[in-house]
Amino acid sequence: MSAKKDKNEIFKCYQCGLCKEMCPIFELSRKESKSPRGMMALCQSVATGRIVPSKKFAEIFFDCTMCRGCTILCSMGLDIPNIIENMRSNLVETGVITRKVKQTLESLMKYHNPIGLHPTKRVEWTEKLNVKMFPSVK
Numbered sequence: 001m002s003a004k005k006d007k008n009e010i011f012k013c014y015q016c017g018l019c020k021e022m023c024p025i026f027e028l029s030r031k032e033s034k035s036p037r038g039m040m041a042l043c044q045s046v047a048t049g050r051i052v053p054s055k056k057f058a059e060i061f062f063d064c065t066m067c068r069g070c071t072i073l074c075s076m077g078l079d080i081p082n083i084i085e086n087m088r089s090n091l092v093e094t095g096v097i098t099r100k101v102k103q104t105l106e107s108l109m110k111y112h113n114p115i116g117l118h119p120t121k122r123v124e125w126t127e128k129l130n131v132k133m134f135p136s137v138k
Contacts, residue, residue, distance in 0.1 A: 010083060013040040019070035023070055036074075039080070058101065
């Protein structure tokens with residue numbers, strides 16, 4: 001989605017708050033800023049120049065689980081996770097990310113997993129669980 005289309009989409013949100021009912025992060029935190037409605041308000045504030053994204057701002061957007069529950073109840077039919085994903089991309093491109101997110105992205109690039117373990121070591125924790133492993137494909 002283009003930045004212009006995103007801008008049009010975020011202003012379609014009229015802050016009804018129905019989306020909050022399906023958001024696991026809002027349910028846990030009870031912080032309006034971490035609800036889909038709160039994130040849409042933050043996007044609107046960025047789009048109008050009222051705020052400049054910070055690392056605290058980025059933390060809010062990277063806490064979203066992308067479960068898509070908010071889209072089920074959105075009365076405007078907005079694809080909120082797509083808007084959040086685009087905001088995340090913009091935050092990464094501009095370097096406004098937390099250390100935790102930076103480390104996760106570096107691990108994905110280097111080890112192809114978010115926890116930073118070498119691929120040969122990723123399944124070692126399962127050894128005592130008697131988990132059947134598929135044979136390696138060569």
